[in-house]
Amino acid sequence: MTFQLLLQLTINGLIIGTLYGVVGMCFVLIYKASQVVNFAQGEFLLIGAWTCWWLLTYWQIPFFWGFLVSLAFMMLFGLALQIVVLRPLIGEPVISVIMVTIGLSIFFQALMKWMFGTFAQPFPPIFSVQKVDVFGLQVQTAYLMSTGVSLAIMAGFAWFFKYSRMGLAMRATAFNQQVAQSLGISVRQVFALSWGISAAVSAVAGVVVGIVNGVSSALSFFGIKVFPAVILGGLDSVLGAVVGGLIIGLLENLAHYVDSQFLKWGNLYEIVPFYVLIIILMIKPYGLFGTRDIERV
Amino acid sequence: MADAALKIDREAAPLGAPEPAPMLAVNNIEVVYNDVILVLRGLSLKVPQGQIVALLGSNGAGKSTTLKAISGLLKSEDGVITRGDVTFLGERINGVSPDQIVRRGIFQVMEGRRIIADMTVMENLRLGAFIRRDNDIKNDIERVYAYFPRLKERTGLAGYLSGGEQQMLAIGRAMMARPKLILMDEPSMGLSPLLVKEVFGIIRQLNRDLGVTILLVEQNARVALSVADSGYIMEQGKIVLDGTAAHLAANEDVKEFYLGQGGGEARKSFKNLKSFKRRKRWL
Numbered sequence: 001m002t003f004q005l006l007l008q009l010t011i012n013g014l015i016i017g018t019l020y021g022v023v024g025m026c027f028v029l030i031y032k033a034s035q036v037v038n039f040a041q042g043e044f045l046l047i048g049a050w051t052c053w054w055l056l057t058y059w060q061i062p063f064f065w066g067f068l069v070s071l072a073f074m075m076l077f078g079l080a081l082q083i084v085v086l087r088p089l090i091g092e093p094v095i096s097v098i099m100v101t102i103g104l105s106i107f108f109q110a111l112m113k114w115m116f117g118t119f120a121q122p123f124p125p126i127f128s129v130q131k132v133d134v135f136g137l138q139v140q141t142a143y144l145m146s147t148g149v150s151l152a153i154m155a156g157f158a159w160f161f162k163y164s165r166m167g168l169a170m171r172a173t174a175f176n177q178q179v180a181q182s183l184g185i186s187v188r189q190v191f192a193l194s195w196g197i198s199a200a201v202s203a204v205a206g207v208v209v210g211i212v213n214g215v216s217s218a219l220s221f222f223g224i225k226v227f228p229a230v231i232l233g234g235l236d237s238v239l240g241a242v243v244g245g246l247i248i249g250l251l252e253n254l255a256h257y258v259d260s261q262f263l264k265w266g267n268l269y270e271i272v273p274f275y276v277l278i279i280i281l282m283i284k285p286y287g288l289f290g291t292r293d294i295e296r297v
Numbered sequence: 298m299a300d301a302a303l304k305i306d307r308e309a310a311p312l313g314a315p316e317p318a319p320m321l322a323v324n325n326i327e328v329v330y331n332d333v334i335l336v337l338r339g340l341s342l343k344v345p346q347g348q349i350v351a352l353l354g355s356n357g358a359g360k361s362t363t364l365k366a367i368s369g370l371l372k373s374e375d376g377v378i379t380r381g382d383v384t385f386l387g388e389r390i391n392g393v394s395p396d397q398i399v400r401r402g403i404f405q406v407m408e409g410r411r412i413i414a415d416m417t418v419m420e421n422l423r424l425g426a427f428i429r430r431d432n433d434i435k436n437d438i439e440r441v442y443a444y445f446p447r448l449k450e451r452t453g454l455a456g457y458l459s460g461g462e463q464q465m466l467a468i469g470r471a472m473m474a475r476p477k478l479i480l481m482d483e484p485s486m487g488l489s490p491l492l493v494k495e496v497f498g499i500i501r502q503l504n505r506d507l508g509v510t511i512l513l514v515e516q517n518a519r520v521a522l523s524v525a526d527s528g529y530i531m532e533q534g535k536i537v538l539d540g541t542a543a544h545l546a547a548n549e550d551v552k553e554f555y556l557g558q559g560g561g562e563a564r565k566s567f568k569n570l571k572s573f574k575r576r577k578r579w580l
Contacts, residue, residue: 168423171416176411178374179407181370181396182370182411183425183428183474184395184427185396187396
């Protein structure tokens, strides 16, 4: 029985881990392109989930279309946020920009509570079966879908950065903004686009978690959980974000197992990622995949 | 070569027949960094279509600043053109954003190559063509490889290329944008004499084969004048001398101060410091 539990938790960890990975990638995308540490990343999940929930419950739109409309909305939302709030801050000290993202986080959380109330709201049933049997283990259909979608998003990111014109432009901007400009890349466009993509993709994660746990302000806690993941992976590595996300997801669930079986401290699950965060910052501040400059000798 | 076409003597201009409008004209610009540091004080120069024009001068004369003023990259270094204007193909381009200037056909190869170290050679070249949306990009990559066969063999990250290869990649990347005018900042920096020769051979070839106009900033006056049609010499933010490349190379003062030859013992001695100072002002 305990083995069964361990296996179940491992699967859960991997599923949650891919979600952390996706949100981590979004976080890294913004950080790489515009050097902004976005403390409002979790609110992207929250706003995306509420938007989708609102479309589905008030307007009775089928899930597929509601989902797509929410993503489109979040894309525009991210673009607008960058253009209206963050663009005027270009050139200001990093700490000011960070304070602004913290402010945005508080503002949007309050706004969502004001608009939709403080209670968790369940999504209307979307899948005909709530759970599926995978090798004798119970897995939520929504999570199964999320893993599929997450993997697709990761593949999409990989393709985007390797082959697309705009993806290369983003990497160039991350490398050096002046060099990017000298190649004819509009750095402002790249910044805006990175926020747009980041908001839209985060919303995917928001909707998925919302389907499983209900939509509430707890969703934005995801944005904080992503920190240990991206710092473990290396702040500026997209691959690192994915690996970091998986590790944190697994660790969290294994901690839960150890805690429930042996230690009985309670809530180890919630704090283990942050212990990991502290340890990583002490022994490997660049993270697993963080870049150090190529130095030719 | 027709000397009249190369004539850019400022004093002579009003007397001569009207010259064809130059491709690039910098008119009396003043550049200020951080609101207080005056770097260019009334600089003017002209780059006629199809030529290689060399801009020479010592460290800190403002050569790189001039190029950045033209390409618009000044803004990201807190510099601003406070007076005068820059026109390209008859249109005023100061105040235009740098990415739009690239789209109009001016491409700057920055000092120190500035290739993107964590990308491959291929990705760097593809980024050079960022402003293009046509289907010829693949052919152009092949053309760059034809110019620089060595680059084709390098499949790793561009950051691991040697200095010479990086310079070649930087030039190849500029070719990918199909610019009308290339602003080249110190292509000889950190290269061995043999490589310098190779790189300048390629610059001349680019100019002849593809008809690209080039404004070349160099410390190495000798090699720059050997490929250029005409040149300007600047000091402390101003043009102090101009003329055809042959004319400059023959000038006694240029020989002494930039080519390190001629002058004789008398003028090298400290006793004649006064003469040095006087001459330095390019009377």
